[in-house]
Amino acid sequence: MTRTAAPTTVPPTPVDPARWPDVARVPRTKLRAAVAGRLLRRVAHRRGLRVELPDGSVLVPAPPGAAVLRLHRPEAFLARVGATGLIGFGESYQAGDWDTPDLIGLLGVLATAPETLVPTGAQWLRRLYVQRPPAAELPTADNARRNIHHHYDLSNDLFGLFLDRTMTYSSAVFPTTPSGAPLATWDNLPEAQHRKIDRLLDLAAVGPGSRVLEIGTGWGELALRAAARGARVTSLTLSEEQLGHARLRIADAGLADRAEVRLCDYRSAEGQYDAVVSVEMIEAVGRPFWPEYFRTIDRVLAPGGRAALQAITMPHDRMIASSNTYTWILKYIFPGGLIPSVQAIDQATARHTRLRVAADHAYGPHYAETLRLWRERFTYRADEVDALGFDRVFRRTWELYLAYSEAGFRTGYLDVRQILLTREETAR
Structure with missing residues (x-):
């Protein structure tokens, strides 16, 4: 990792646990969070994504003009993504765990060929977090x-x-x-x-x-x-x-x-x-x-x-x-x-x-x-x-x-x- 900017501290978004229970709760999933961290590094490398960490470093080198994922609370982000995949990715944004100067640009990078975000040999990992819609x-x-x-x-x-x-x-x-x-x-x-x-x-x-x-x-x-x-x-x-x-x-x-x-x-x-x-x-x-x-x-x-x-x-x-x-x-x-x-x-x-x-x-x-x-x-x-x-x-x-x-x-x-x-x- 290379240092590129001064560290920033962003206060958490206030979350009402009665209104937003799954946004307020950060899952405890160390193993899945570790897997999510490896996948994030792969996605950043393959998609040319700039992932910025709170200490001012970047996860992997990124080309000029790359879409930016700015992690304010990486541990919470990885725990959520590891537990529930793209639902956790969204809940992490709701909670303020991450931001970006260009939300459309970042989401556009992720929306292009989304089936390739997880490598073919690791598709079995989807079973860890994919849920079926509730009957209700x-x-x-x-x-x-x-x-x-x-x-x-x-x-x-x-x-x-x-x-x-x-x-x-x-x-x-x-x-x-x-x-x-x-x-x-x-x-x-x-x-x-x-x-x-x-x-x-x-x-x-x-x-x-x-x-x-x-x-x-x-x-x-x-x-x-x-x-x-x-x-x-x-x-x-x-x-x-x-x-x-x-x-x-x-x-x-x-x-x-x-x-x-x-x-x-x-x-x-x-x-x-x-x-x-x-x-x-x-x-x-x-x-x-x-x-x-x-x-x-x-x-x-x-x-x-x-x-x-x-x-x-x-x-x-x-x-x-x-x-x-x-x-x-x-x-x-x-x-x-x-x-x-x-x-x-x-x-x-x-x-x-x-x-x-x-x-x-x-x-x-x-x-x-x-x-x-x-x-x-x-x-x-x-x-x-x-x-x-x-x-x-x-x-x-x-x-x-x-x-x-x-x-x-x-x-x-x-x-x-x-x-x-x-x-x-x-x-x-």
Whole structure:
């Protein structure tokens, strides 16, 4: 190791053990911590990562401009990672055990080919720390509302701090340069969200008199724009916070005669609709329930109808590898979910419904830019997050979540797409 800077001392992040029990507790795992230390040295060497220690030294030589992992409490970091892998890596950030001057850059290094972080001959080590998702978080009809409440019912005021005035919590579609790169600014985000919604409504052929079912209301912007086209909209949500907010917005717009929001699980949808639209909701459905989700769409779609989905996707092999793994994102952000692959959507619709993918448009770089704007806004308004009663651990949790998601789209680990489903009317 070589000394490169003066030692720094960073006080621990205050952690409420009642609110954050696994962040407050540092595991006692000397052997696993030692293994984690060896793996960290290997990753730093192979990925050109600069790991800085509290005494000012670096773990291994790193090239100029390398991504930086700054360890404030190395023993706690290694104990957490050794005990629970990537969950421990996230909890270590929540606790303030490590930092970095460029969170996106660091996470991008780790998100590139993540399957190679652990050497092939040591893959058996995953059995030491990989957990299965808890049965209580499986998104059954009984559990789904609790899962949704965990994230979407935190506070409308919280989401209002970093979302734009449309209160749209999904990828926008920005104008692009001649090369196709998205041109994203805070000022053009509302217009970009409307562009996304309008493209989806066009894909579903929503117009005057259309009967529309929306699965997953959000805060109501899509229902508003569909109703403004003259459609009659029924929108389903399991979030009580979103329900109240969306109903109020619809009433204020004078569209209550055209748009109705119900507190209802998608499985209980009734009626016949010319169009079904659903924006980034399939990720919360859970793999065991994808057949039922698509069967519901097939059941309520009128003859000749169209279903338009916006979905985050990942490569199929990575989806399979992570489908029974309890991750940091599942534990702290989106319990019960799983991001599908395009292949999984094709398989689920082909095996269980008469629906078929008729169009598919991907635009992952736009989500990276959407997340950048949200992350910057969230960070800038940190004092206001505090004023709402959320502690520093919560802020670090959400900083990591937003940065982790952005890095996933920037590296291609994740994508987002608008998908058109139509029915084979003669299939039985």
